[in-house]
Amino acid sequence: MALLSPLYSVADICASWGVEDVIICPGSRSAALTLAFNRNGQFRTKVITDERSAAFVGLGLAQQSGKPVVLICTSGTAVLNFAPAVTEAFFQKVPLLILSADRPPEWINQYDGQTIYQSKAFGKHIVKDYDFPADYTHPDAVWSIERQTNEALAHCRKGPVHINIPIREPFYPLPEEKYEGKGRYIPFAKFSQQVQLAEEQVKEWSEAKSILVAIGQNTKDLEEDLARLVQDNRVILLVDVISNVGLEKKITSHDLFLSQSGSKFDLLVTLGKSFISKTLKQFFRKNPPRVHWHVEEENNILDPFQSITVRFPLSTTDFLKALPISEVSTPSDIWIAEEKKTKAHIENFISKAPFGELKATATIFEKVESKEVLHLGNSMPVRYGNLLQGFLKPQIKVYSNRGTSGIDGIVSTAIGQALGTEQRVHCIVGDISFFYDSNALFAAKPKNLKVYVIQNGGGNIFRIIDGPSKQAELEQYFITPQNRSAEHLAKEAGFRYYRVSTQEELEDALNQKEDVAALFEIIVDGVEDAKIFKHLKSSLIL
Template structure:
């Protein structure tokens, strides 16, 4: 048996459990792992030199494939560079298998090169840390390696899904002799788990039956989630029967629902206290992860419901609206299908619910009408470009929204019900700008759909190593909103009025994407005149075999004025 046979068989085990995508970072200490995965016939491997970027690429792959992606790196500070992606995976509930190579334990803290304390390095941001044996010649060690990797993969799949960390110490020599062929054992043990279907219990059903008729102002609020046709269909049926408003940010992937309240962030920021009081729910039902809209959060914290039911299959419960009274450990689709099965009768209480729904519909129509009347503006600024891009997206594509103003612009504008073929992604687990581009690269490398990223300049240049690799991305399109700084610090209350704002908050920078595009072989489209927009969009959305970046350089003050004008126009709509 080869000296590293148990390590080689990790790749075979991953393959048998359906893990087919691995992101590898260069290094010597990880050589046994690298060779195991690179030479496996059923695993697609790609190499990225920047571990920080590599982690987010793997995150994007895992999101796209809906299965854990594998990340392998060498020992030392290389492992630390995976931390931002691991944290995002933890909070976004994305499964990753992180395997870090390490020195033998006796060499830790002995001034040996590329050696740090790697045990528990990711802290609470992984579901579990696993340490492999550092000797592989004993049968018990071989059994332990197989058991640990089986358990780690199974755990990453369990709800809530997330990253796991396996640390693998290796003694030198790290490379096999030239004459040694790497092969995989035919008898690799696979430990499969049968996932729960998270159905409602009899006790939960009784509670729903007994209490459902008590409330007549019911509101549903969704958080971020993957596109889920089963859930969308269940919600559409539920709404048709019960006329209960469903509020969803752009990242909820619920835009195919005809009557979805898409623009709550816009109208709740401008509506009067009297209007908001009429929108207050008696019962709030929530599901999904984070909500973008600060206005929605503030509204629900102030106008609290009498009861708040939260739906999630498993895991720690977050309470961002500070009102949860009951948690139902089931899937949202199962929950709403059951409520749809309950009988309804024409009554005064049902009419109250219909009236409550009409109030939300009125505000949604007001916001939509304001948006449609607001554009076009005389000056081309970021908000109108995002509006134009969202209204011209390919029918079936992935829309990626980087953090800070990009995702907020996207949420103010939203997607239409007719755009049901579009799936929306954003790194809202930690809401950091690091890795937004690399995540899109992971998606683009693992699917054939158009992948369109809308990003600001700080997020874009911070993550420029997303392009530092050797793989073609003909389906990648990037809209770069380059205001030469962090425009969000001019938009939010506080930093914009400070004398230190430009240097220490907005962080002025002079870069454009032109040289980067030349460096990495990307077509650069410069939007410097509004009259060019139509032709540039046609070129931008032509998929002719190469990635493209559409860059708008704009003035921060103009962006702020137009953004503020939209909010002011919304506010004035209440005076008519």
């Protein structure tokens, strides 16, 4: 057996588990892993030098495919640069398998180069972590490596998993060595069982006169089950833009009208992960429902509304299929009139609004076609997106990194999504977020990627939220003004570049349907945008 064969078997086991994509960050200590996955022949490999950007590209690929994506890096601080994306994956439960090459343990803290404490590097932000043995010659070590690899891939169903791999020299195979990478695949048996609600929950469901089903971040296809659910006239759906629910009968304008509503539901059912809407969370904290069910395959009690009475550790699909639907129930009209009036208010307001971020976002939304992908940056883009859901066509897949809601890695994630689909991927991102992640442009240039940079000269959200907007230090310490242009970055990376500052210029640019990677820099006035946003909210009268 060649010295590095046990590491080659890791690649074979990953292929058996259905892994298709591997992101490789170059390094010498990790050479055996790089060669193993490249020579295996069953993977799409992508080489990216910036580990922070690389990990977010992997995140986007995994979001798009739903399958584990392997991230490979060398020893030292390289693995720490994966941390922001791994943390995002942890809170979104996105499958990543991190393989970090390391020095043998006796060399840690001995002034040896590229040597840090890598074991358990991600702390609590990892589903599971493993350490391979440092020597591979004994059969027990080979057994351990193969067992841990299979177990790690099984745990990947719930989010990121880290395997730290000590590797001794020599790192590279000798010329006469053959690539032998057959690993022991240990699959987990699949089984299914019919879910039935307990008698007490059936009673709560049956007696409720009004039921709100609120769906947070979700990428699963729930259309069929939800279409059946809304046949029950008591049920009203409420969704965020990242809920990915295309049914017409739903509440989408809650961010605007909830502050003026006092209506309460008998039963609240929450599905999915995080909600964008702070207004929604605050509403239910102040107006808790009589009964609140939360559904999620999660052992922890996640209760941002502070009102859960029962939790269901089930898949959303199993839960929805178990509900007893009443097709002869009395209709509930709670929030229906408010939704209709608020949507009309938004459409009328935007038709008359001057050019700015609000109007530009609505215009982009109208140009995104069904089945295409939309990635919304954090801070203002995702908030505008939540208000403007009505401008999107059905069957558009919407993503946003709302696991941690950070501004880092947004463009990198969208690039990963573009690498994982043939559909166009549209990424709307603020200027600060874009420049923070500008290395992403050099990671890959998918021809189906369109990036829209909202250029308002700084972090405009701080002009809108109450706290910082009232402080004397607003501009210098919160807005952090900048006067950079994305033009040279875009052209250096080979992106088609458009600079727009009017509604007509934006529409002309969006009508260019070239099959090339493109970046649109949209010049708006941040001060005026803040006034427009506040006026949109304050001018609604129910």
